Amino acid sequence: MMDTKHIGIFVGSLRKESFSRKVAEEIISLEPPTFKFKIISIGQLPLYNQDFDDHDQVPESYISFRKEVDQLDGVIFVTPEYNRGLPAVLKNAIDVASRPAGKNVWTKKPSAVISNSPGMLGAFGANHQLRQSLTSVNIYTMQQPEIYLSQISKAFDESGKIDDRTTDYLKKFINAYVDWFNKF
Numbered sequence: 001m002m003d004t005k006h007i008g009i010f011v012g013s014l015r016k017e018s019f020s021r022k023v024a025e026e027i028i029s030l031e032p033p034t035f036k037f038k039i040i041s042i043g044q045l046p047l048y049n050q051d052f053d054d055h056d057q058v059p060e061s062y063i064s065f066r067k068e069v070d071q072l073d074g075v076i077f078v079t080p081e082y083n084r085g086l087p088a089v090l091k092n093a094i095d096v097a098s099r100p101a102g103k104n105v106w107t108k109k110p111s112a113v114i115s116n117s118p119g120m121l122g123a124f125g126a127n128h129q130l131r132q133s134l135t136s137v138n139i140y141t142m143q144q145p146e147i148y149l150s151q152i153s154k155a156f157d158e159s160g161k162i163d164d165r166t167t168d169y170l171k172k173f174i175n176a177y178v179d180w181f182n183k184f
Contacts, residue, residue, distance in 0.1 A: 005181065007031075008040040008072040012079030012090035012126070019116050019152040020078045023170070026162045027076065027114075030174055037076070040068060042093040053100035062096055069097040070105035074181050075139065077130055078114045081123035086130050098137040107138040110181045114147040114173065122148025142180040147173050 009027060013020040024039050031037040044061045052058045069075075079090055098104045113130055115123030127148060134141045147169070149155065155166040162170075 003034070005035050005073040006071065007035055007037045007074045007076060007181075008069065009037055009076045009078060010040055010042060010090060010093060012077065012087040012130075014043045014089055018080065019118075019149075019156075020080050022156065022160065022162065023114060023116060023149065023152075024076075024078045026167060026170055027078070027174065030167070030171055032174065032178055035178065040065075040072075042089055045089075045092055045096050048092055048095040048099065050099065065093070066097050066103075066105050072109060074110040074177075075106070076112050076114070076177065077134075078116070079123060079126050079130060081115060081117050081121075081126035084125040086126045086133070090130065091133060094133050094137060104137055106134075108184075109139050110142070110177075110184050111139045112142040112147075112173070112177045112180065114149065114170075116149035116152040118151060118153045120150050122150035122152075124148055140184065142177060145173060145176055 009024045011018065011020045011024050028037045045065060046059055046061065052062065077090065079087060094106070097106055111134060113127055115127035117123040127146070131141055149166065155163050157163065
């Protein structure tokens with residue numbers, strides 16, 4: 001019997017009806033056997049301040065978040081793009097779990113990135129900016145397939161259900177991620 005692999009999904013938008021959250025929920029509905037996907041909350045984290053670690057004033061939210069990330073076997077990031085870049089809430093989560101120096105809990109986790117945008121570029125800028133940060137914290141990021149969901153608002157019907165074309169695309173992504181993950 002194979003052990004269940006726990007994969008954290010980090011959503012780069014705090015908006016209740018965010019497209020990123022809906023994509024993450026669709027990914028969860030498609031999780032393969034022996035994998036457990038879960039959205040990890042990041043909105044409760046105060047902005048990273050090294051003084052918290054240096055002066056033993058670490059917020060409880062940092063402590064529990066770092067522990068939760070440490071226990072994950074892998075990670076998936078689903079992000080929109082804000083002003084051609086990475087949303088601050090997602091960058092903050094990466095910073096919080098990579099500190100203090102020498103205690104990075106992201107290291108060597110297999111990861112993948114999905115970006116999305118109502119525009120035509122599919123959050124290309126955020127996707128690549130995120131990948132730069134992931135390299136810095138020693139996360140192994142899947143190179144292919146690259147996923148840029150452009151015109152994401154058109155991927156949902158009136159009831160909020162994601163269309164078959166996008167679901168099929170996400171299934172291929174998940175299969176590629178599982179193959180990538182199993183190489184480690």
